[in-house]
Amino acid sequence: MPSATRIQYGLPSEAYMDRLLTDDLILRYVKDNYEYSKHLTEFYDTPDWRLTRATFSMDVDRDLSIPIVHLAQARISPDDLPGLMHGDTWTAPFESVDTMVDALAHRGAPLEFLSIARGAELVCHFKIAHSSQSTTLYLPDRTRICMSFDASVLMAGGKEERSFELCMDLLFGEEQQLINYCQQIRDRFDLPPVLLSREMKAQRLLAEKN
DSSP: OOEEEEEEEEOSOSTHHHHHHTSHHHHTTBOSOOEEEEEEEEEEEOTTOHHHHTTEEEEEETTSSSOEEEEEEEEEOTTTSTTEEEEEEEEEEOSSGGGHHHHHHHTTOOHHHHHHHTTSOOEEEEEEEEEEEEEEEEOGGGOEEEEEEEEEEEEETTEEEEEEEEEEEEEESOHHHHHHHHHHHHHHHTOOBOOSOHHHHHHHHHHSOO
16 A cells, blocks of 8 residues: 655646746756656546545556556645645556456455445546656655656546646655745746645536536
């Protein structure tokens, strides 16, 4: 059960990424080449969104040769720093939608999740097509951060919403180092924190009138 600490910010456009990439506040800590990837991800829940209400998120990456289901339970912490999230994750290969829950159970998924998902109907409420470029930032005191620029299209109910985000995941080091660095990024570029989960964004999109 890996744990994750992440800070996310919204970007006004894809072109804005270039401004960040060439700024010394970021450039000085980059040593490796950027990795590029594209994914189509399907998000599953019960028809009445019971997993989302319990702060679980379950998705499937359809671009892999062997399908992998991801389960996460995240906690957004605006009191510490807007955009800061803590969470736990579980992943498992699976054969069909009907076997996803059992596959996660074998990987140690929590009882709270299993009590909701086992025997329940699971439907794909929305999809996200996203491309990303990522690299590792090598900060002082051996702090390591995975920095990712994500361009996404959320698709739900025949509607689409495009977004651009900067994601900072702590790989190694103290959480306060991540917070301090991201505050510098936010102050320099005036970036708004991401406060809504992907499920919340999908629900908002579905609720909008045509």
